[in-house]
Amino acid sequence: MVKRTIVKIDESKCNGCGQCVAPCAEGAIQIVDGKAKIVSEDLCDGMGFCVGICPTGALSVEERHTIEFNREKAEAQPAKTDESIRCFMCRSGESERYLIPARHNMESIWVCTRCLPALIHG
Numbered sequence: 001m002v003k004r005t006i007v008k009i010d011e012s013k014c015n016g017c018g019q020c021v022a023p024c025a026e027g028a029i030q031i032v033d034g035k036a037k038i039v040s041e042d043l044c045d046g047m048g049f050c051v052g053i054c055p056t057g058a059l060s061v062e063e064r065h066t067i068e069f070n071r072e073k074a075e076a077q078p079a080k081t082d083e084s085i086r087c088f089m090c091r092s093g094e095s096e097r098y099l100i101p102a103r104h105n106m107e108s109i110w111v112c113t114r115c116l117p118a119l120i121h122g
């Protein structure tokens with residue numbers, strides 16, 4: 001066991017929408033019985049890339065004792081794409097541009113790196 005950052009899921013706030021599954025490149029999050037779950041804590045690197053996309057605020061990052069992140073296991077997870085993930089401004093998908101989850105006007109959105117400056121600076 002080590003003390004490190006890891007994603008925390010508040011099941012009382014989770015509506016099971018599944019929007020947090022695709023952003024987790026390591027495959028640590030899956031929907032089980034209608035709720036998001038960390039299926040294997042050694043797959044969660046605690047970076048929190050999923051946090052910004054949750055529309056209900058169910059995801060956060062905390063520091064606690066858990067098992068170590070297993071980079072080899074994480075990198076061996078099958079790659080997955082989600083065609084519903086697109087930049088909210090230009091509609092580019094993840095095969096075209098780098099996409100970043102963000103909160104904007106009280107909504108969870110994806111924005112590509114080309115549109116991000118316009119979002120920030122107007």
Ligand code: SF4
Nearest residue numbers: 014015017018020054
């Ligand atoms: S994005 Fe949030 S509400 Fe949707 S499944 Fe994930 S934790 Fe639950």
